[in-house]
Amino acid sequence: MSGPGPLSLNTVTVKERWGLADCIEGCARHGIPGLAPWRDVLQAMGTAAAARQIRDAGLRVTGLCRGGMFPATDAAGRAAAIEDNRRAIAEAQEIGAPCLVMVCGGLPPGSKDLPAARRMVEDGLAAILPEARAAGVTLAVEPLHPMTCADRSVVSTLGQALDLCEALGDGVGVALDVYHVWWDPALASQMRRAKGRIAAFHTCDWLVPTTDTVFDRGLPGDGVIDIPAIRAMAEEAGWAGGAEVEILSRRWWSRDPDDVLPLLKARHLAAC
Amino acid sequence: MSGPGPLSLNTVTVKERWGLADCIEGCARHGIPGLAPWRDVLQAMGTAAAARQIRDAGLRVTGLCRGGMFPATDAAGRAAAIEDNRRAIAEAQEIGAPCLVMVCGGLPPGSKDLPAARRMVEDGLAAILPEARAAGVTLAVEPLHPMTCADRSVVSTLGQALDLCEALGDGVGVALDVYHVWWDPALASQMRRAKGRIAAFHTCDWLVPTTDTVFDRGLPGDGVIDIPAIRAMAEEAGWAGGAEVEILSRRWWSRDPDDVLPLLKARHLAAC
Numbered sequence: 355m356s357g358p359g360p361l362s363l364n365t366v367t368v369k370e371r372w373g374l375a376d377c378i379e380g381c382a383r384h385g386i387p388g389l390a391p392w393r394d395v396l397q398a399m400g401t402a403a404a405a406r407q408i409r410d411a412g413l414r415v416t417g418l419c420r421g422g423m424f425p426a427t428d429a430a431g432r433a434a435a436i437e438d439n440r441r442a443i444a445e446a447q448e449i450g451a452p453c454l455v456m457v458c459g460g461l462p463p464g465s466k467d468l469p470a471a472r473r474m475v476e477d478g479l480a481a482i483l484p485e486a487r488a489a490g491v492t493l494a495v496e497p498l499h500p501m502t503c504a505d506r507s508v509v510s511t512l513g514q515a516l517d518l519c520e521a522l523g524d525g526v527g528v529a530l531d532v533y534h535v536w537w538d539p540a541l542a543s544q545m546r547r548a549k550g551r552i553a554a555f556h557t558c559d560w561l562v563p564t565t566d567t568v569f570d571r572g573l574p575g576d577g578v579i580d581i582p583a584i585r586a587m588a589e590e591a592g593w594a595g596g597a598e599v600e601i602l603s604r605r606w607w608s609r610d611p612d613d614v615l616p617l618l619k620a621r622h623l624a625a626c
Numbered sequence: 627m628s629g630p631g632p633l634s635l636n637t638v639t640v641k642e643r644w645g646l647a648d649c650i651e652g653c654a655r656h657g658i659p660g661l662a663p664w665r666d667v668l669q670a671m672g673t674a675a676a677a678r679q680i681r682d683a684g685l686r687v688t689g690l691c692r693g694g695m696f697p698a699t700d701a702a703g704r705a706a707a708i709e710d711n712r713r714a715i716a717e718a719q720e721i722g723a724p725c726l727v728m729v730c731g732g733l734p735p736g737s738k739d740l741p742a743a744r745r746m747v748e749d750g751l752a753a754i755l756p757e758a759r760a761a762g763v764t765l766a767v768e769p770l771h772p773m774t775c776a777d778r779s780v781v782s783t784l785g786q787a788l789d790l791c792e793a794l795g796d797g798v799g800v801a802l803d804v805y806h807v808w809w810d811p812a813l814a815s816q817m818r819r820a821k822g823r824i825a826a827f828h829t830c831d832w833l834v835p836t837t838d839t840v841f842d843r844g845l846p847g848d849g850v851i852d853i854p855a856i857r858a859m860a861e862e863a864g865w866a867g868g869a870e871v872e873i874l875s876r877r878w879w880s881r882d883p884d885d886v887l888p889l890l891k892a893r894h895l896a897a898c
Binding site: 461465466467468472499500501503504505509510511513514517536537538539540560562563564567577578579580 | 733737738739740744771772773775776777781782783785786789808809810811812832834835836839849850851852
């Protein structure tokens with residue numbers, strides 16, 4: 355098997371310490387060739403300035419995090435989400451991101467109607483797809499771990515994300531994060547179905563024990579995920595874009611990013 | 627839709643406060659007609675004494691929790707697990723439990739080989755199936771929420787549990803806990819496949835936020851699971867055995883069971 359390809363830093367990995375300008379400089383300083391901003395740090399810096407500085411630093415943008423969050427209690431809330439996603443598509447285009455990572459949203463507050471929330475997601479994606487196609491920005495639907503189904507993503511499996519791809523057609527792909535899919539008994543069969551659909555590949559690790567359902571991810575190699583096996587399936591499905599390391603972790607957020615980035619580089623090579 | 631059928635108390639719901647004798651008396655006192663012991667309290671009381679007292683109290687045993695935990699680092703560890711499961715089958719038979727709930731086990735310590743662990747589960751089930759059939763005790767494979775895949779159950783979806791049923795044949799069924807399956811986008815289609823295979827039906831609820839991956843379940847009605855919808859699917863698949871309430875919760879364990887049991891009864895009627 356070949357190596358894991360180029361590394362990209364997802365800015366949430368250092369979110370407590372670095373703004374986007376720091377991330378751009380940090381990637382350049384540490385020899386990390388890719389960057390995937392979240393919208394909060396992008397907007398704080400200003401999209402035009404960020405686009406210029408990323409280009410000047412010679413970094414490749416691997417995605418913008420995140421669009422989605424479609425389900426809402428009423429039509430006005432759903433329309434507002436769709437408008438916000440249109441802005442996200444424009445931002446992704448402006449910084450040269452090939453995809454907008456879609457964290458599609460959980461149940462509306464007070465709702466137990468999961469099928470309805472899932473329809474809202476499909477409707478939301480369909481609504482913004484013309485803008486995404488026009489901008490050349492793939493909507494990368496990210497299945498999130500089922501433990502986030504209530505409050506973050508009613509898209510819970512790769513199979514479900516691929517169903518959305520097939521229903522919606524060109525311009526929709528999947529963002530594959532090993533953390534969210536490693537447990538899936540249908541992973542191997544669905545990865546065969548994912549041919550040509552993978553738009554982003556994210557790494558981190560599942561710790562044992564896991565003490566928080568959102569903010570306790572591990573560095574690649576510190577947990578139980580067989581990342582190279584999943585990468586091999588992704589490559590078999592046509593993915594050749596390297597890996598974006600995205601670690602939401604209170605533990606790692608407390609550390610100096612200038613200490614964390616060399617670790618990320620080492621683990622990218624040793625454990626991915 | 628008809629009512630939720632008879633209620634059964636899973637003893638883990640009151641584990642910090644009551645032994646099995648307390649549970650038997652408590653069910654009788656509160657008018658709860660069913661009981662599902664865990665092996666720890668069963669063994670502490672003594673299986674013969676427990677069987678007698680349960681019978682004398684007129685309670686219906688809905689299952690014994692739990693067998694499983696098959697994956698192990700070496701052959702000796704796997705053989706020990708199989709022997710322990712044979713003892714569990716004998717205990718289930720002695721107390722008149724129709725099924726042994728199987729929490730099949732996670733990855734062996736230090737392993738990242740999920741396919742191998744899953745094979746160990748299938749091999750373990752196959753090894754004990756003759757004893758289970760002879761005892762008339764169904765092996766109720768419980769798919770556990772994917773967030774427990776590393777350390778508790780590599781059986782993560784209803785579809786996967788049904789694959790095991792089909793591979794192993796008569797004597798194997800599924801234990802369906804709404805907590806573990808509610809998020810599954812394939813739930814409706816797999817429930818159609820589960821016809822005649824459901825051996826246990828467990829209730830509790832998914833809280834938002836969920837602060838612990840194991841010990842933060844809610845009372846039915848306190849979370850986001852549409853329990854009546856899942857019950858309707860189970861009934862469509864032939865289930866007519868009521869519901870066993872199984873709540874692993876540090877919060878509820880701190881309360882007096884004589885206060886909790888009336889709440890369970892009320893929620894069983896109002897939210898299940």
